Amino acid sequence: MTAVAAPELNAVSLGGANRRTVLFVHGMAGTAGLWVLGYAFALAKEYHVVAYDQRGHGLSPAPPGGYRLADHADDLERVRRRHTDGPVVVVGYSYGGHIATQWAMRYPQSAAGLVILDTPPLPVAANDIDAMLDGVSAVLGGDFSPSGGFIDPLKESLRGDIQRRRRALMNVKARLDVLKQTRFRQEVLSDQPYSDAAFQGIACKTALVYSSRAGHHDYARRQQALVKDCSLAILEGEHDFVIQRADAVAAALQAFLAELPDAAWHPAAVPAPALFPVAR
Amino acid sequence: MSITTEQAIEAIRDAVHQVVGEEWAQEMVIDGDTTLSGGLELDSIEIAKVIEIMLRRFPAVDFESWFGQMTMERIVGLTVGDIAGFIAAPITASFAGSRPERAA
Numbered sequence: 403m404t405a406v407a408a409p410e411l412n413a414v415s416l417g418g419a420n421r422r423t424v425l426f427v428h429g430m431a432g433t434a435g436l437w438v439l440g441y442a443f444a445l446a447k448e449y450h451v452v453a454y455d456q457r458g459h460g461l462s463p464a465p466p467g468g469y470r471l472a473d474h475a476d477d478l479e480r481v482r483r484r485h486t487d488g489p490v491v492v493v494g495y496s497y498g499g500h501i502a503t504q505w506a507m508r509y510p511q512s513a514a515g516l517v518i519l520d521t522p523p524l525p526v527a528a529n530d531i532d533a534m535l536d537g538v539s540a541v542l543g544g545d546f547s548p549s550g551g552f553i554d555p556l557k558e559s560l561r562g563d564i565q566r567r568r569r570a571l572m573n574v575k576a577r578l579d580v581l582k583q584t585r586f587r588q589e590v591l592s593d594q595p596y597s598d599a600a601f602q603g604i605a606c607k608t609a610l611v612y613s614s615r616a617g618h619h620d621y622a623r624r625q626q627a628l629v630k631d632c633s634l635a636i637l638e639g640e641h642d643f644v645i646q647r648a649d650a651v652a653a654a655l656q657a658f659l660a661e662l663p664d665a666a667w668h669p670a671a672v673p674a675p676a677l678f679p680v681a682r
Numbered sequence: 683m684s685i686t687t688e689q690a691i692e693a694i695r696d697a698v699h700q701v702v703g704e705e706w707a708q709e710m711v712i713d714g715d716t717t718l719s720g721g722l723e724l725d726s727i728e729i730a731k732v733i734e735i736m737l738r739r740f741p742a743v744d745f746e747s748w749f750g751q752m753t754m755e756r757i758v759g760l761t762v763g764d765i766a767g768f769i770a771a772p773i774t775a776s777f778a779g780s781r782p783e784r785a786a
Contacts, residue, residue, distance in 0.1 A: 568723070
């Protein structure tokens with residue numbers, strides 16, 4: 403078996419690297435852009451903020467495989483190690499929340515805290531992925547009929563705005579077309595729900611922030627019941643509340659960071675070595 | 683060290699070309715009135731990369747405080763002239779209370 407080199411992922415970092423680090427993980431078909439422009443600057447006076455594009459997304463390369471949550475979690479850990487030696491708070495939105503959760507399970511020594519934003523339960527539905535992979539072409543043609551968990555927020559943000567953002571949309575379509583040539587779809591669909599024991603193994607302080615109208619509240623409550631130190635807040639809005647209600651989401655994030663004990667950021671305070679080490 | 687608005691626009695032009703790297707961008711007219719999202723049609727990650735390049739290029743400019751006061755909608759709606767003006771403003775200047783004093 404030939405070892406495949408990990409792709410060098412695009413990341414944007416703001417604020418001094420000597421500060422405590424907050425790391426953002428975008429959702430499926432998203433990019434780091436939203437997190438840099440919508441959240442990072444407000445945090446960067448106090449924190450070192452990093453947002454990166456997952457493999458196959460944004461300005462990162464799209465290798466043929468490596469799209470399972472474990473691969474993404476390893477990518478996230480590599481990004482962390484590239485930017486800091488210490489533990490970090492990871493903020494994961496939607497599918498990015500699964501990556502953040504998997505990472506906290508695999509690399510407990512690296513996790514100072516976890517913020518999960520509106521992440522739906524696993525497994526991902528095939529029709530949601532298909533609607534995303536094929537839906538942008540339809541939307542570009544003015545057909546807003548494709549519907550699914552990943553295309554709906556994108557679609558709503560684009561309605562009435564197609565012409566002005568045609569190039570940006572073409573970029574999204576080009577990236578999705580590349581992703582369709584990879585094992586992305588089959589590997590995403592192969593990831594199964596986390597067991598109760600896996601959630602119980604999360605050692606860091608965790609905040610769940612869910613939108614009031616996207617649903618998934620039962621899943622959120624299950625996580626809250628299983629993760630040792632876990633809070634749940636439900637904010638008014640749809641799944642795109644990270645855009646439409648960015649102030650409220652940012653306030654919840656700031657509150658979490660303010661309440662995080664100093665010990666959480668200290669490498670000595672975190673549990674045993676990683677079970678799944680990755681090369682730097 | 684000071685920089686003129688025109689020099690700052692040139693720096694932004696270079697950053698856009700570096701990020702987009704397309705013939706399209708080379709042919710694009712980028713002047714003070716060009717907006718990042720509407721005029722240049724950059725998507726959010728491209729705008730973020732352009733800003734990151736400017737941060738590295740002008741470490742004394744306190745972009746973080748300036749952008750930190752803005753919504754995402756406001757940032758993507760900035761013109762090249764807005765950003766160049768901020769870079770080129772005198773070090774001790776502050777405009778209308780919205781522009782923080784720049785560290786040396």
